[in-house]
Amino acid sequence: MSNKLNHSMSLARPDALHITTKQTVALITGIVGLFILVLALLNTVFPNKGLFLTAALGLITIGIVVYSREAYNSKLEGIKNDGQWFKSISSRGVWGWVLGVVLTGFYVVLYFYPKYLGLGQGVDGSNTGLIALFDPLSQLLSGRNASQWFVYGTLYTLAILAFGYKFILKYKHNRYQQIRTVSVMFFQLGFAFLIPEFMYVMNNDLPYYDLKSVWPLNYYLFDEWSVNAFLSNGIIGLALIIFGILSIFVITPILTYKYGKRWYCSWVCGCGGLAETAGDSFRHLSSKKLSAWKLERWLIHTVLVFSIVMTTAMVYTYLGYDKNDFWLTRGVFISLVIGFLTFVFVGVLYFKRQELGKDAKSGAIGYFAVLALLLIMHFTGTTEHVFFVKGGALRSAYGIYIGSIFSGVIGTGFYPILGSRSWCRFGCPMAAILGFQQRLFSKFRITTNGGQCISCGNCSNSCEMGIDVRHYAQKGENIVRSSCVGCGICSAVCPRGVLKLENDTLKGRINPTEILLGNDVDLMDLVNQK
Amino acid sequence: MEHIVIIGNGISGVTTARHIRKLSDKKITIVSAETDYFFSRTALMYIYMGHMKFEHTQPYENWFWKKNRIDLKKGYVKTVDTENKILHFAEGDTLQYDKLVIATGSKPNKFGWPGQDLEGVMGMYHKQDLDNLEAHAPNNKVCKRAVIVGGGLIGIELAEMLNSRSIPVTFLVRENSFWNGVLPSGESEMINRHIKNHHIDLRLSTNLKEIKSDENGKVKSVIIEETGEEIECNVVGLTAGVSPNVSFLKDSGFELGRGVKVNRFLETNIESVYAIGDCAEQHQAIGNRRPIEAVWYTGRMMGETLAQTICGNRMEYKPGHWFNSAKFMDIEYQTYGWVFSERSKKEYEQHFHWKHEDDTKCITVAYHKDTNKFLGINTFGIRMRHEVFDRWLSEERDVDYVIKNLTEANFDPEFYKRFEAEILSTYNQQLQTA
Numbered sequence: 022m023s024n025k026l027n028h029s030m031s032l033a034r035p036d037a038l039h040i041t042t043k044q045t046v047a048l049i050t051g052i053v054g055l056f057i058l059v060l061a062l063l064n065t066v067f068p069n070k071g072l073f074l075t076a077a078l079g080l081i082t083i084g085i086v087v088y089s090r091e092a093y094n095s096k097l098e099g100i101k102n103d104g105q106w107f108k109s110i111s112s113r114g115v116w117g118w119v120l121g122v123v124l125t126g127f128y129v130v131l132y133f134y135p136k137y138l139g140l141g142q143g144v145d146g147s148n149t150g151l152i153a154l155f156d157p158l159s160q161l162l163s164g165r166n167a168s169q170w171f172v173y174g175t176l177y178t179l180a181i182l183a184f185g186y187k188f189i190l191k192y193k194h195n196r197y198q199q200i201r202t203v204s205v206m207f208f209q210l211g212f213a214f215l216i217p218e219f220m221y222v223m224n225n226d227l228p229y230y231d232l233k234s235v236w237p238l239n240y241y242l243f244d245e246w247s248v249n250a251f252l253s254n255g256i257i258g259l260a261l262i263i264f265g266i267l268s269i270f271v272i273t274p275i276l277t278y279k280y281g282k283r284w285y286c287s288w289v290c291g292c293g294g295l296a297e298t299a300g301d302s303f304r305h306l307s308s309k310k311l312s313a314w315k316l317e318r319w320l321i322h323t324v325l326v327f328s329i330v331m332t333t334a335m336v337y338t339y340l341g342y343d344k345n346d347f348w349l350t351r352g353v354f355i356s357l358v359i360g361f362l363t364f365v366f367v368g369v370l371y372f373k374r375q376e377l378g379k380d381a382k383s384g385a386i387g388y389f390a391v392l393a394l395l396l397i398m399h400f401t402g403t404t405e406h407v408f409f410v411k412g413g414a415l416r417s418a419y420g421i422y423i424g425s426i427f428s429g430v431i432g433t434g435f436y437p438i439l440g441s442r443s444w445c446r447f448g449c450p451m452a453a454i455l456g457f458q459q460r461l462f463s464k465f466r467i468t469t470n471g472g473q474c475i476s477c478g479n480c481s482n483s484c485e486m487g488i489d490v491r492h493y494a495q496k497g498e499n500i501v502r503s504s505c506v507g508c509g510i511c512s513a514v515c516p517r518g519v520l521k522l523e524n525d526t527l528k529g530r531i532n533p534t535e536i537l538l539g540n541d542v543d544l545m546d547l548v549n550q551k
Numbered sequence: 552m553e554h555i556v557i558i559g560n561g562i563s564g565v566t567t568a569r570h571i572r573k574l575s576d577k578k579i580t581i582v583s584a585e586t587d588y589f590f591s592r593t594a595l596m597y598i599y600m601g602h603m604k605f606e607h608t609q610p611y612e613n614w615f616w617k618k619n620r621i622d623l624k625k626g627y628v629k630t631v632d633t634e635n636k637i638l639h640f641a642e643g644d645t646l647q648y649d650k651l652v653i654a655t656g657s658k659p660n661k662f663g664w665p666g667q668d669l670e671g672v673m674g675m676y677h678k679q680d681l682d683n684l685e686a687h688a689p690n691n692k693v694c695k696r697a698v699i700v701g702g703g704l705i706g707i708e709l710a711e712m713l714n715s716r717s718i719p720v721t722f723l724v725r726e727n728s729f730w731n732g733v734l735p736s737g738e739s740e741m742i743n744r745h746i747k748n749h750h751i752d753l754r755l756s757t758n759l760k761e762i763k764s765d766e767n768g769k770v771k772s773v774i775i776e777e778t779g780e781e782i783e784c785n786v787v788g789l790t791a792g793v794s795p796n797v798s799f800l801k802d803s804g805f806e807l808g809r810g811v812k813v814n815r816f817l818e819t820n821i822e823s824v825y826a827i828g829d830c831a832e833q834h835q836a837i838g839n840r841r842p843i844e845a846v847w848y849t850g851r852m853m854g855e856t857l858a859q860t861i862c863g864n865r866m867e868y869k870p871g872h873w874f875n876s877a878k879f880m881d882i883e884y885q886t887y888g889w890v891f892s893e894r895s896k897k898e899y900e901q902h903f904h905w906k907h908e909d910d911t912k913c914i915t916v917a918y919h920k921d922t923n924k925f926l927g928i929n930t931f932g933i934r935m936r937h938e939v940f941d942r943w944l945s946e947e948r949d950v951d952y953v954i955k956n957l958t959e960a961n962f963d964p965e966f967y968k969r970f971e972a973e974i975l976s977t978y979n980q981q982l983q984t985a
Contacts, residue, residue, distance in 0.1 A: 097748060098911075099881030103715040104601035194881075196966040305603075311612060470962055471937025473876050473885065475847050476562070476610045477594035482603045491610055512964055514602075516878040518885055518934035521962050535573070538937055540852040541869035544859065 043091045051084025061154040062138065071157035078175075082183050089187035098194035100514050102483075110437065111302045117437035125434030132425040135169035162218040170229075174214055177295060181209045184298035191301070197509050197522070201287055205294035208233055213291045226254055230261055233289050235268045237328040238451035240424055244416070245339040274458055280524055281465025282455035283507020290451075292444060295433065296485060297508060300441025304485035304510065307440030313487055317447050317504065322387050324423055325453040330394045331419045333358050338413065355395060362391060373461050376531065423448065442485040446504055456503030464524040465507065466531075467500035469493060471538035473519045480511035480520060494519050497537040501530055554578040555861060556638065556648035558628055562847055563828030564654035565589045566854025567861070568621050574862040579620070580646065582638070584627035586678050588613060592656075593847055595681050596708045600715040605678075631803040633821045650861055653800070653811055653819070653826040654854075657793035657845055660701075664789075666762030671770035672787045675709045684712075687786050691718045694785040698722075698773045700759045701791030702729050704877050707742075709788045710751050711880050721752040721782055723759055723775070725791075735892050735915050737904045738929060742879050744910060749880055762787055793845055795830040808832045810843050815867045817857050825861070827853035837870065839889050846875060872944045873927070874937060882911050887940035888927025890917040900926060903950065903981065905974045907932070914974065918950035925953045933970065934962035954978045 040048070057077035060067075067073040093101060110116040130137050139150025148156055152167050155175060159167035185206040192198035212233045220227055228250045236242045242265050251258035276284045286293045296304075307313075333355070340351050366388045370377070377384070432444025445452050459465060467490070474497070480490035486504045490511045493500045500520075512520040535548040555571055557564040560583035568579050581589075594608040616623055627641040631651070638646040659674025661667045673683045688694035697713050699706050702724030713720045726732060729746065731739040746753045758776035765771040772783045795810030806812040806820040810832030817825050828850035833842045844850075852870055859866040876885045891900060901920040906913035912932030918925050925948045928940065939960040943953060957971045 097881055100602075102600075102602040106604050107601040195964065196968070197964045200966055309607075468962075470934070471941065472848055472851075472874065473937055475593040475876075476591040477597065478591060478603055478607045478610065479594070479597060482607045495610060509964060516883065517876040518883050518962060521934070522965060535570075536855050537851070538941060539848055539871050539874055540855055541867075542871055543869070544856060544866060545871075547859075548855075 040088075041091055044088050047084045047087035047091065049084075050087070051081050054078065054080030054082075054084060058151060058154070062151040064139070064150050067154065070154050074154050074157060077154070078179055082179065085183040086186060089190050092187075093190040093193065101191050102514070105302070105305060111305075113306065113438060121435055121437045124436065125430055128425075128430040128434045131169055131173055132429060138169050138172065140169050162215070163221045165221075177291070178209050178214045180299040181291075181294045182206055184301065185294075188298050188301055192513065195509075195513050198513065201509070202298065204288045205290075205297060208289045209291055209294050224254060224257065226250060227258065227261070230265075231291070232261075232264070234291070235273060235285075235451055236265060237269075237325070237332065237454070238290070238292070238449060239265075240328055240332070240419060240450075243332055243336055245335065248339075269454070273455065274462070277455050277458040277465075278463050281463050281505070281507050281522075282452070282459045283465065283505075283522070285455060286445065286452060286506035287508045292428065292432070292449065293442075293506060296436075296441040296445060300433075300436050300485070303436045303441045305440070305482050306438065307442060307446065307485055307487035309481050309484070309487050309489045311489075314489075317487070320447045321449065321453045321456075322384075324427070324448050325450040326387050326391050327419060327423065328450040329391055331415045333395055335413075335416050359392060359395060362388060369461060376461065423450075440485055440487070442487075442506070445506065446486050452504070452506075459505070460501060460503040464527060464530075466523060466525070467493075467505065467512065468521045468523050468525075469497050469499055470517075470519045470521070472497060472540075473517045474537075475517055477516065479514040479516065483510045483514050485510070490520070497532075497534045499530060499532055552576065552578045553649045554580065554647065555650050555652065556646060557581045557652040557654055558638070559583060559652075559654035559656055559828070559830075560586065560589045560623070561592060561654060561656050561828060561850065562589075563656075563850035563854045564652060566851045567652055567654065567827065567858050569619070570855055570858030571861055572619050572621060574858060577862075578622070580622040580624055580648075582624045582626055582628060582646070584625065584641075587623065587625055588616070590678070592676070595675070595678065596712045599681060599684060599712045628799055631800060631824075633803055633805075633824060636823070649823065651824045652857065652861075653797070653824065653830060654828045654850075655796045655799075655830045656850075657829040658796045659705075659789050660792045660794055661789060662791065664700075664759055664761060666764055666770070667789065669762055669764050669770050669787075670768055671785055672762060672789060674789050674793075675705050675712075676793060684786070684788075688713060688716070688718055690716055694718050696721065696782070696784040697786040697788060698759075698782055698784045699788040699790055700773075701789065702726060702755075703790060703792060704730075705793075706788070706790035707746065707879055709790055710746065711749075713786075714749055714751060714880075718786075719752070721754060721784070722746065723754050723757045723773075725756070725758055727756045729753070729755070731892055732894055733892055734929070735890065735902055735904065737906060738913055738915060738931060739892070741906065741910055741913055741931065742882070745880055745882055793829065795832065795843060797830050808842075815869075816860055816865060817853060817868050818860075825857055827857050837868075838873075840870070840873065848875065872941050874941070879931075882932050883934065884929070884931050885935055885937075886927065886929045887935070887937065888917070888925070888944050890915050890927040890929045903954070903978055905970075905977045907970060907973075912970065916950060916953060923949040923951065925950050928953070935960045936962045 054077045057073055106112045110120060136142055139148050139152040141147070142149040143153065148166055152169060152172050155167035155172045158175065159165060159171045185202045188202050189199050213231045217229050217231055220230065228247050231239070241247055248262065251262040273285070287297055337351055337354060340349060340354055427448045428444045432448065435443060474491070474494040476491055476495045478491050480494060481488070484490050485508065486506055488500065488502050488505060490500055507522055509522050512522060536545045555577050557568055557580070560581045564581055568581055571577055571579055588609050589611060590605065590608040591610060594603065597603045598605050598608065624646065626644070628638050629641045630639045632639065636648050638648065640646070657676060659676050666672065671687045673680050675684065688697060696719045698721045699709050700723045702722065706722065710720045710722050728736060728739040729742045734742070743753060743755070756777070760774040760776040762770060763772045763774065770785060770787050772781045773787060774781050797807060797811055800807060800811065804821060810830050811819055811826035812834055813819055813826050813831045814834060817827050817831065819826050829843070829845040831843070831853065836842045849870065853868055856866050856868045872888055874887045878884065899919050899921060900917050903916045903918070904913065914931070914933065915929040916925070917927045925943060928935070954975055957974060961969065961971070
């Protein structure tokens with residue numbers, strides 16, 4: 022045989038690190054699609070907006086689909102991470118930074134300067150530029166012109182669908198990954214994108230409500246305008262707001278108990294959906310340092326406290342000047358909140374005291390911080406002020422700093438720098454609540470397979486939440502962590518079959534050991550039975 | 552304070568150090584000439600493939616060692632003065648110890664092939680081998696072909712590595728089927744096909760005769776023993792097994808076989824000196840195990856055991872049921888208990904073999920042909936639970952029980968297709984025809 026034998030016979034893509042001609046064409050196709058959007062942004066007036074919008078979105082989709090098929094369909098099934106730390110875009114190289122700056126810039130304009138996207142810049146407040154390009158689609162779905170949120174929602178959904186397809190091809194040997202990805206694609210397209218539009222068509226007084234977006238992630242759900250809009254819409258509005266309350270207090274705890282927080286974070290949630298699909302190429306960039314974990318615990322719980330105080334203050338404020346014959350007065354409301362928090366706090370301290378250890382301290386501090394703030398709020402007499410700040414001001418601060426800057430600009434704009442889940446990990450108050458439930462009251466865990474770990478680090482490397490999975494696996498210990506979103510990639514990339522996501526009994530779920538399975542039984546007993 | 556010095560910062564040495572620290576306040580120093588910090592040797596391949604960077608293969612952050620008062624010393628031990636308990640380093644300095652642990656691991660075998668020390672010839676064991684490979688095979692322009700000599704676990708990993716950079720690979724295997732000294736033929740042949748599906752030029756029953764040099768002392772080609780064929784290449788990977796890395800101990804009074812001879816307490820013939828991991832050789836093999844066990848898991852287990860002995864609880868190395876794992880390109884392999892190849896199995900060992908039609912999954916269950924006692928299982932492409940098989944081996948279950956209860960042992964991710972029913976029906980059919 023000669024030296025040349027591999028080239029012509031190759032079923033597999035001959036060069037793993039460089040893209041093929043077909044992929045180059047696919048890339049160019051996608052870029053042409055993007056270029057149409059850029060032209061629109063620069064106020065190019067297209068003769069037929071519907072046609073050009075279709076072309077733009079179509080070309081982007083075709084580009085991603087063809088690129089992915091070429092990347093994965095010609096290869097044998099398996100883990101496809103070759104070169105992820107070599108490629109500039111996925112290893113914080115020049116292209117990574119360029120993408121980060123572009124995405125961040127987009128978010129800044131979207132949240133703070135939508136007029137540059139063309140919002141209401143035309144005659145009589147009609148749209149121009151990029152937003153105008155999306156008018157035909159918006160008209161088609163709900164009979165109104167597009168807003169910046171409609172543009173964003175469309176691109177967001179497109180990203181989840183197209184990159185979701187890519188992800189499904191990448192993990193064609195892994196049904197857990199495929200089903201999970203179909204699920205996030207479904208919830209994004211249906212619940213976040215289409216259903217709200219149709220709801221508007223049916224009843225245009227209802228506020229935008231993505232049913233799967235649960236308070237406190239959906240921090241504006243209990244805003245005065247939102248609640249008023251729901252309540253002024255009769256039985257449907259009332260049903261929706263009751264559903265919103267049940268979501269966080271009843272549905273969420275039950276599902277998290279049975280399946281862990283993954284039922285939401287990596288199967289339903291839109292933020293998670295984008296991270297798992299478009300963000301997949303950046304998942305390994307999250308920091309696994311112990312210091313990052315420490316920062317995470319303080320930051321995410323601070324945001325949670327902030328969101329609880331903010332929401333309570335908001336509701337408290339508008340309860341004040343609402344009609345006084347309503348049973349829910351300020352006094353009743355603040356007592357309910359304090360009562361509920363105390364119930365959770367005391368319950369956890371009593372039933373879970375042996376599992377808490379150090380975490381209890383931060384939990385207690387957070388609890389008392391909320392309580393103190395609420396009480397000060399109630400008894401300072403100045404009904405609208407919390408720490409001399411108006412409830413409304415607190416709400417807008419939350420909206421700007423957490424809702425826009427943290428979750429959008431940093432959370433998504435920094436994908437190529439901080440990894441795909443920095444918002445989910447450091448900021449999302451919903452994730453904090455689900456994580457609390459998952460750590461203390463859930464059947465979910467990642468089981469470690471006896472003594473089979475070889476400490477290679479593939480699991481930790483691919484954890485988008487920055488969990489040092491190996492730290493547990495190499496001790497033969499199950500992974501039970503608040504932050505785990507159950508994406509299952511650690512299990513997929515493990516070369517030795519060590520990790521399995523499972524829902525099982527609570528007993529023995531957390532099982533730290535010193536000596537791993539496989540050694541002398543007497544030694545294991547001696548050291549582990551302490 | 553007693554000073555424990557450990558030569559070697561691999562899994563054996565580091566496990567010993569960690570456990571000594573848990574049990575005592577002794578002064579601990581780990582010596583290594585290879586790297587500053589402990590890394591997972593088994594993960595070296597993923598660095599070349601771009602899945603991870605070197606720092607990701609380090610299981611502990613760099614502050615860990617200081618925090619746990621484990622001193623790290625970079626240096627190459629040239630000789631050991633056991634009389635005065637002093638280590639002499641190639642760099643000229645010395646280190647005094649009270650107890651010494653030798654955990655120096657292995658080095659790649661070289662069988663005296665002409666040209667085996669040329670530039671571009673390398674093993675794949677040390678961090679330096681990886682650096683060497685990166686230098687000689689950065690891409691398929693610089694390295695137009697690589698030849699791998701030796702069909703074992705490291706050989707197939709090296710093939711996968713080179714494949715990830717689209718470097719054509721010729722894989723010379725002495726045996727007539729891949730790793731069939733260890734694997735039963737059904738499995739071994741499935742792996743042969745899997746290797747070829749990855750477009751690797753697998754040459755079975757083929758030996759290396761010599762490696763030829765160009766005018767600059769670099770690899771130019773290899774010559775095949777059987778056919779005399781010359782294969783041009785830029786890199787030659789020598790992966791024909793490993794042997795204990797103990798030559799520096801030659802004149803120190805140690806009883807040496809291939810490795811450092813130890814008793815069941817992992818003690819060498821010299822007092823206060825122990826040897827563990829790949830470099831230790833048992834006087835008498837333990838059960839079906841080999842006298843030298845060059846496996847990650849056994850290195851760790853010896854470390855766990857020796858820490859007890861050093862901290863005053865003298866303990867025998869008494870490993871439990873055998874287990875191991877590997878990954879052949881895309882096919883994961885796990886084994887629990889003992890399944891021997893046709894070449895080395897005893898006459899009482901009988902096999903039940905099932906293979907999935909897609910040719911990437913199979914299992915082999917070994918049992919005693921008279922008593923039906925379950926002896927072990929090899930599983931390819933299906934993950935199984937260590938804990939369950941460990942229990943079944945202790946309970947001395949029979950083969951019927953194991954096959955009927957395989958569901959309990961399944962460890963594949965949720966929603967994966969399950970094969971227990973198919974395996975059971977194949978098993979029943981084979982019983983009827985047998």
